[in-house]
Amino acid sequence: xxxxxxxxxxxxxxxxxxxxxxxxxxxxxxxxxxxxxxxxxxxxxxxxxxxxxxxxxxxxxxxxxxxxxxxxxxxxxxxxxxxxxxxxxxxxxxxxxxxxxxxxxxxxxxxxxxxxxxxxxxxxxxxxxxxxxxxxxxxxxxxxxxxxxxxxxxxxxxxxxxxxxxxxxxxxxxxxxxxxxxxxxxxxxxxxxxxxxxxxxxxxxxxxxxxxxxxxxxxxxxxxxxxxxxxxxxxxxxxxxxxxxxxxxxxxxxxxxxxxxxxxxxxxxxxxxxxxxxxxxxxxxxxxxxxxxxxxxxxxxxxxxxxxxxxxxxxxxxxxxxxxxxxxxxxxxxxxxxxxxxxxxxxxxxxxxxxxxxxxxxxxxxxxxxxxxxxxxxxxxxxxxxxxxxxxxxxxxxxxxxxxxxxxxxxxxxxxxxxxxx
Numbered sequence: 001x002x003x004x005x006x007x008x009x010x011x012x013x014x015x016x017x018x019x020x021x022x023x024x025x026x027x028x029x030x031x032x033x034x035x036x037x038x039x040x041x042x043x044x045x046x047x048x049x050x051x052x053x054x055x056x057x058x059x060x061x062x063x064x065x066x067x068x069x070x071x072x073x074x075x076x077x078x079x080x081x082x083x084x085x086x087x088x089x090x091x092x093x094x095x096x097x098x099x100x101x102x103x104x105x106x107x108x109x110x111x112x113x114x115x116x117x118x119x120x121x122x123x124x125x126x127x128x129x130x131x132x133x134x135x136x137x138x139x140x141x142x143x144x145x146x147x148x149x150x151x152x153x154x155x156x157x158x159x160x161x162x163x164x165x166x167x168x169x170x171x172x173x174x175x176x177x178x179x180x181x182x183x184x185x186x187x188x189x190x191x192x193x194x195x196x197x198x199x200x201x202x203x204x205x206x207x208x209x210x211x212x213x214x215x216x217x218x219x220x221x222x223x224x225x226x227x228x229x230x231x232x233x234x235x236x237x238x239x240x241x242x243x244x245x246x247x248x249x250x251x252x253x254x255x256x257x258x259x260x261x262x263x264x265x266x267x268x269x270x271x272x273x274x275x276x277x278x279x280x281x282x283x284x285x286x287x288x289x290x291x292x293x294x295x296x297x298x299x300x301x302x303x304x305x306x307x308x309x310x311x312x313x314x315x316x317x318x319x320x321x322x323x324x325x326x327x328x329x330x331x332x333x334x335x336x337x338x339x340x341x342x343x344x345x346x347x348x349x350x351x352x353x354x355x356x357x358x359x360x361x362x363x364x365x366x367x368x369x370x371x372x373x374x375x376x377x378x379x380x381x382x383x384x385x386x387x388x389x390x391x392x393x394x395x396x397x398x399x400x401x402x403x404x405x406x407x408x409x410x411x412x413x414x415x416x417x418x419x420x421x422x
Contacts, residue, residue, distance in 0.1 A: 023285050024065040025184035026148030027193040027231045030137035032077070033057045033212065034112055039125040041079050041113035042207030044306065044393055047125035050110075051210040054258040055218030057111055059138045060233045062184070062193050063096070063145035064333065066287035070096050071331060072142045073195070073365075074103040075233050076134070077214040078114050080371025081105045083326055085114060085135055092139035095146045099291035102329050102340055103138070104235050104368035109203040110213040117306070152192060154419075155183045156336045157279035158361045161271040165264055166200040168347065169242040170386045175199060175347050176238060176354075179268070180363045181276040182336060183229065189281075191230035196220065196272045197363040199237035199350065201244040204261045213258070216245060219265030220272075229273050236366045238341065238350025240374045241390045282419045285334030290414055294328035294342065294406055296372065299396025303373060324395070326370040330410050335360040335419035339407055342370035346390075349375060349400050353407055358416040375399050 033056045039047035057077040064071050072093070081103055090098035105114075114134075116126035161179040168175040182195040202215035214221075217234050224232035245264050247255045255263075298304050304322065331338040337359030345353075345366060354362040374390040381397035382388065391397075 021067050022151050023153070023287065024149040025062065025152035025192055026145040026150060027060065027062045027233065028141045028144035028148055029058050029060050029231060030141040031056050032059050032134050032137055034127070034130050037212050038112040038127055038130060040110045040207045040212055041117060041125070042109040042203065043079065044117055046119040047113050047117070048207045049210060050212040052212070054205065054211050054213040054261070057212065057214055058221070059134065059141050060231070061138070061141040061145040062195060062233050063142065063149060064287055065149055066285070069287050069289055070100060070146075071287065071289045072096050072101045072145065073233065073235065074101065074138060074142060075235055076103065076105050076138065077108050077217060078105045078111045079107055079109060080367055081114055083370045085131060086369060088135045089138045089142070092135070093142045095143060099327060100289050101142065102331070102365060102368055104365050105371060106214065106217045106234055107202055107236050107239070107367055108213065108215040108217060109201070109207050110205045110209075110211055110215055150192070151187050153185045153187070154282040154285045154334045155185065155276050155279040156282065156334055156361050157181050157276045159275040161198060161268060161275070163267050163271065164246045165268050165271070166243055167246045169244050175243040176350055179272055179275055180336070180361050181272045182333060183276045185281065191228060193231045193233060194224050194229040194272065194276065195233045195235065196268065197235050197237055197365070198268065199239035199243050199347070199366070201239055201242070204245050204247050204264065205256055205258070209256065213261070216261040216265035216268070219262040220269045223266040223269035224273065227269070227273055229269075232269070235363070235368070237364045238345040238347055238366055240344030241346040241376060241387065243347060282334040286332065286418045288332040288415060288417075290330045290410070292328050292410065293325050294403070295323050295325045296395050296399055296402055298322050298324055299398065300392065300394060302392055303395055324372060326372070328406065328410065329369065330414050332359070332415065332417040335417050336363060337417045338363040338365055339410070340368040341366045341375065341403065343367060343372040343375045345375040345400070345403070346380065348380070349377065349404065352404065356408055357411055360417070372399070375403055377401060
């Protein structure tokens with residue numbers, strides 16, 4: 001009788017863990033380092049030839065599921081990942097509603113161009129066959145993550161990341177030092193995945209060294225795995241204008257090599273794991289995902305000219321009227337709330353949005369679902385000499401104000417995050 005009762009309890013327990021209401025998580029990784037190597041892009045303008053690599057470029061997909069809602073959070077080691085490519089990926093993943101697939105870029109400045117920036121000679125360094133391969137492997141990673149779904153619990157925490165990691169190149173202290181970490185655990189409490197959300201430009205190496213690299217994000221991932229944090233995934237935050245890696249040396253020089261990528265990446269990983277270590281476990285986290293279109297006017301002459309040249313630019317929704325429409329997501333995971341940003345929001349925009357969000361922990365996924373350049377308010381637009389470049393490479397002075405207004409509306413009209421079973 002005791003043996004039968006024990007067996008029945010095991011069956012019931014397994015049934016509950018695998019019920020539709022149970023929270024599940026799965027993650028998968030695909031290597032997308034080009035072979036042979038391709039020129040690497042650091043932004044608008046010509047790419048630079050690469051002769052060797054440091055680390056591997058990857059695409060990573062974290063899939064979450066609860067009560068019939070399934071969401072994919074995807075991170076790719078590129079400067080940005082345009083919606084024209086993202087929509088190809090979404091169409092290849094029938095297991096998840098397309099609006100529930102959030103695709104972000106780490107913003108490394110040492111990877112091939114996904115946009116097709118003009119090279120100044122009537123061409124581009126972008127390789128269509130390579131981009132097709134990237135889309136295929138990204139779709140594969142998402143589908144593998146679905147296959148890897150397993151019952152899971154969560155830990156979520158926020159704290160300042162300590163040490164020499166990032167700073168604002170324009171104004172040293174004007175950046176957000178907070179690092180938000182979401183860690184998925186299996187039923188025995190072992191980490192499946194560790195998501196790190198932090199604002200930084202991964203441009204230690206840059207695009208002028210002849211190196212193809214994930215920059216500091218590669219060592220971040222390696223360190224998380226080596227320290228038992230499961231598979232790492234990085235989603236950038238509000239790092240615009242100009243929150244960059246703190247690779248400063250004495251005398252005004254900068255460390256621009258793989259060793260510095262390792263130093264910063266491992267330090268950020270150590271801080272993320274420190275931050276998450278003592279967080280309470282959420283055994284029954286609730287999952288909510290909403291999507292709506294976000295339309296932004298393209299006022300910048302440079303961006304208007306550039307967007308006409310990029311793949312899918314002329315056919316993009318609203319392009320004929322001088323507008324761009326992209327996917328805007330709000331996501332609740334346990335007691336955390338996430339907003340996507342289709343570009344590089346300045347820190348003041350990021351701080352304001354986080355202050356208005358409704359989670360115990362609030363995350364901004366920058367460069368996600370699109371990367372429309374810098375996002376700043378009309379008060380900052382073209383106000384200082386320092387802001388000349390970011391103003392020129394933004395959609396215009398209205399972008400920040402529209403984003404904030406639409407974000408506040410989205411937040412108000414969506415349920416607040418809830419976590420039960422702490």
